[in-house]
Amino acid sequence: MQPPPGVQPPPDAPEHATAPIEWRRLHKVTPLLNAWKAAAVLLGIAVWNYSEALAELELPVLQKALFVIGAIVLGALVGLGYGALAWRRTQYGISNESVFLHSGVLWRQQRHVRLDRLQAVDVTQPLLARLFGFSSLKIESAGGAGSNLTLSYLTDDEAQRVRNEILARAAGVKQREQPEGGPPVEAEAAPERQLLELSSGRLLASLLRSAGVIIAALAVVAVVVAVIVTDTFRYAAGSIGGVVAAAGYVWSRFAGEFSFRIGISADGIRLRHGLLEAKARTVPPGRVQAISLSQPLLWRGKDWWRLRMNVAGYGGETGQDATTVLFPVATTQEVRQILPLVLPDLGTDSPVETLDAALTGTGEDHGFVTTPRRARFLDPFAWRRQGIRVTRTAVLLRSGVWWRYLAIVPHERTQSLGIKQGPVERRVGLADLEFHSTTGPVLSKAYHLDVDVARELLLDLAERSREARRHAAPERWMAQAEQPVAPAFLRAGYAGVLPSTPDRSAQ
Amino acid sequence: MESAAFDIPGVTWSSVSDKLIGVRRLTTGIWLGLPLVIAAVPAVIFGGAVWIAPAVFAAFLVWAFWLIPRQVRAIGYAELEEDLLIRKGVMFRSIVVVPYGRMQFVDVQAGPLTRRAGIAQVQLHTASPGTDAAIPGLPEAEAARLRDRLSEAGEARLAGL
Structure with missing residues (x-):
C-alpha cells in the first residue's frame, strides 16, 4: 500500500533549497503490531508480580481469568492509543544525500543518515509481522551500537521498494526524472544471483x-x-x-x-536467513572490514569453516551474533567462492594455493612468516602454524593448531596498526603485530613475530594501507562506473569459479 | 636500554612534559598512600605481622615512584607526513601508527590536577575501538597546536571507513 503522496512534511522538516523531499508514513498497521508487545510486557509483569496475590484472592476462577484478560486488553488498548499517536508523528523521507526519520511524541527525534556513510541495509520480518506480510527496514551506519535508522513497519513490497531506492541512491545511480503528473519511477532492484544455500x-x-x-x-x-x-x-x-x-x-x-543463503548483486552481498524471523541483509561493496575463518577440531574431518565478518554498524549490538556471520558452515571449496565476494583479488599469483596454506598449512610455504624457532617454548605446538602473510591487497593472519583460525584484513580497511612487546617477549626478541579494525568478531593480531620482522612489517603495512586508501573505490560504489559494465569488485573468483556478475543495466 | 628494535630509523620522537611525572606521582601517592595510612593504624596498635600490609603498600609506592619517570620519558610521538606515531611503555612497550585520514575525532582532556600543572591529554579516535592513540602530558599550547594540526591533516586526507 503506497501511502498518499501528499503527506504533509513534519513541522520540524529541514528547509531544502534543492529537490523537495517526499515525506512518507509508515504503514497503518504499525500501532497494532506494536500493541501486542505492550500487552505481552503487561502480561509478564502481571504473572511475575501478582500471581500469588491473585491466587490468594477468594474469587471464582472465571472472575480471576476475566480480571487478567481485562488488564491485558486495557494494556493493549493503551499501547494501541500511544502507538497510533506515535505513528501519526512519524515520517520518513529519502533524498539523494540522506535518509530522514522524524519521530517521537514527547521527545522528538530527527535522525538523518548520510547515504555515503551507509554500511548495510537489513529487511527484517519478525514472526508476527511475517505472518501478516510486513517487514521492518533497518539502515546501519558506522556510529556504533544503536546507530541505525529503523523503519517499521512497511508492507513486504514497500520495504523492498524502499530498500532498492535507498541502495540505488546510495550507489550513486541517478534517479530517472519523474514524468509530469505520472507515477514516480521506481528504482529497479539490482539483479541478484544466489551463490550458496546452507x-x-x-x-x-x-x-x-x-x-x-x-x-x-x-x-x-x-x-x-x-x-x-x-x-x-x-x-x-x-x-x-x-x-x-x-x-x-x-x-x-x-x-x-536456518536456510542461510548468500548471493551477489551489483549492490553488494545479499545474505538471507532465519527460521521464524526472516532477514534479508545487503552489505554494499567495501563495507566488510575484516573476515575470519574458524574451524573447531570436530569440523576438521568434514572440512567445514565458519566465516564471520566485521561490518561497521553491526558490531557491538548485543544478542546479534547472527548478524556478523558471513556464512555459518562452508567447505573449503565454498570458501573459495565466498571470499572473492569480499576480496575479489587476494593479491597473489597463486591465490588457491596461498589460501590453502593459510587455512591448513604450517611452516613458511607460500610466503608465510611464522614465529621463530627460538620462541617455541612459548607456543610449543602453534609456533609453526602461527604466522602472517602480506599480499598486494590484504594481510592473512594464521593461527591455531587445534582450533584453526584465519583472519583476513584488506589493506585499505585497516584503521590503524601497532606493535606490542611484553617483558618475556623482549627477552626472546619477539613482538606482536596488531591490526585495528572496527568492532566485530575478527581477532586481527599476529603473535610472537621476530621483533625486527614486526617493525619492518609495521612500516611496510602502513605504506601499503596508505597506498590502498589512495586507490580505494568510492563510497558510492556505482558513482564512477562510466559505462555500465559489471563492477570491478567481482570479476572471476580465485580459481575462475565465478561466472560474470549480473549488472544493473542487464534487466 | 636495548630499545633499538622499537626505534624507527629516520623518526625523531617528541617527548612529553616532565610535569606529567609530578601529576602521576601525586595520583599514585593518593591511591597507595591512603591504604598505607589505613593499614598502618592497626599495625601501630598491634605490631608484629600486621606490619606486612603497610610494608607491601610502601614497597609498591617506592616502586611506582621509581617507575613513573621512566614511563613518562618512554612516551614519545612523531608527526609524519601521513601518520601519527605514538610510542609507549617500559615493561610493556607499544608503537601505534594512526593515519591522519582515519581520524574520526580528537579529544583534548585535562583533569583538575593536570590543569594545575598546565598539561593536557590529546587522544585520537578512529573507527576502531582498538586504536589506543592517547598522548598524555602535553603542555597546553602544544596540545592545542596538535589538536588543530590533527584536525587539519585529517580533513585534508579524509578517507572513508
Whole structure:
C-alpha cells in the first residue's frame, strides 16, 4: 500500500533549497503490531508480580481469568492509543544525500543518515509481522551500537521498494526524472544471483559437532546418571538452568542460521536467513572490514569453516551474533567462492594455493612468516602454524593448531596498526603485530613475530594501507562506473569459479 | 636500554612534559598512600605481622615512584607526513601508527590536577575501538597546536571507513 503522496512534511522538516523531499508514513498497521508487545510486557509483569496475590484472592476462577484478560486488553488498548499517536508523528523521507526519520511524541527525534556513510541495509520480518506480510527496514551506519535508522513497519513490497531506492541512491545511480503528473519511477532492484544455500542437514550436523552441544550432552548424561545412582533429583534441579541455557543457545543458532543463503548483486552481498524471523541483509561493496575463518577440531574431518565478518554498524549490538556471520558452515571449496565476494583479488599469483596454506598449512610455504624457532617454548605446538602473510591487497593472519583460525584484513580497511612487546617477549626478541579494525568478531593480531620482522612489517603495512586508501573505490560504489559494465569488485573468483556478475543495466 | 628494535630509523620522537611525572606521582601517592595510612593504624596498635600490609603498600609506592619517570620519558610521538606515531611503555612497550585520514575525532582532556600543572591529554579516535592513540602530558599550547594540526591533516586526507 503506497501511502498518499501528499503527506504533509513534519513541522520540524529541514528547509531544502534543492529537490523537495517526499515525506512518507509508515504503514497503518504499525500501532497494532506494536500493541501486542505492550500487552505481552503487561502480561509478564502481571504473572511475575501478582500471581500469588491473585491466587490468594477468594474469587471464582472465571472472575480471576476475566480480571487478567481485562488488564491485558486495557494494556493493549493503551499501547494501541500511544502507538497510533506515535505513528501519526512519524515520517520518513529519502533524498539523494540522506535518509530522514522524524519521530517521537514527547521527545522528538530527527535522525538523518548520510547515504555515503551507509554500511548495510537489513529487511527484517519478525514472526508476527511475517505472518501478516510486513517487514521492518533497518539502515546501519558506522556510529556504533544503536546507530541505525529503523523503519517499521512497511508492507513486504514497500520495504523492498524502499530498500532498492535507498541502495540505488546510495550507489550513486541517478534517479530517472519523474514524468509530469505520472507515477514516480521506481528504482529497479539490482539483479541478484544466489551463490550458496546452507542445507538444514549440514547446519544441524555442524551444531552437533560443536563443543557447546557436546559438553551440554555430557552434562545431561552426567545428571541422568547422578539421578539414577542417588535415586533423588537433588542434583538434577541445580543443573536445569545450565541445560536450558545451552538448549537456548543451540536453538538460537539453529533458528538464526536456518536456510542461510548468500548471493551477489551489483549492490553488494545479499545474505538471507532465519527460521521464524526472516532477514534479508545487503552489505554494499567495501563495507566488510575484516573476515575470519574458524574451524573447531570436530569440523576438521568434514572440512567445514565458519566465516564471520566485521561490518561497521553491526558490531557491538548485543544478542546479534547472527548478524556478523558471513556464512555459518562452508567447505573449503565454498570458501573459495565466498571470499572473492569480499576480496575479489587476494593479491597473489597463486591465490588457491596461498589460501590453502593459510587455512591448513604450517611452516613458511607460500610466503608465510611464522614465529621463530627460538620462541617455541612459548607456543610449543602453534609456533609453526602461527604466522602472517602480506599480499598486494590484504594481510592473512594464521593461527591455531587445534582450533584453526584465519583472519583476513584488506589493506585499505585497516584503521590503524601497532606493535606490542611484553617483558618475556623482549627477552626472546619477539613482538606482536596488531591490526585495528572496527568492532566485530575478527581477532586481527599476529603473535610472537621476530621483533625486527614486526617493525619492518609495521612500516611496510602502513605504506601499503596508505597506498590502498589512495586507490580505494568510492563510497558510492556505482558513482564512477562510466559505462555500465559489471563492477570491478567481482570479476572471476580465485580459481575462475565465478561466472560474470549480473549488472544493473542487464534487466 | 636495548630499545633499538622499537626505534624507527629516520623518526625523531617528541617527548612529553616532565610535569606529567609530578601529576602521576601525586595520583599514585593518593591511591597507595591512603591504604598505607589505613593499614598502618592497626599495625601501630598491634605490631608484629600486621606490619606486612603497610610494608607491601610502601614497597609498591617506592616502586611506582621509581617507575613513573621512566614511563613518562618512554612516551614519545612523531608527526609524519601521513601518520601519527605514538610510542609507549617500559615493561610493556607499544608503537601505534594512526593515519591522519582515519581520524574520526580528537579529544583534548585535562583533569583538575593536570590543569594545575598546565598539561593536557590529546587522544585520537578512529573507527576502531582498538586504536589506543592517547598522548598524555602535553603542555597546553602544544596540545592545542596538535589538536588543530590533527584536525587539519585529517580533513585534508579524509578517507572513508
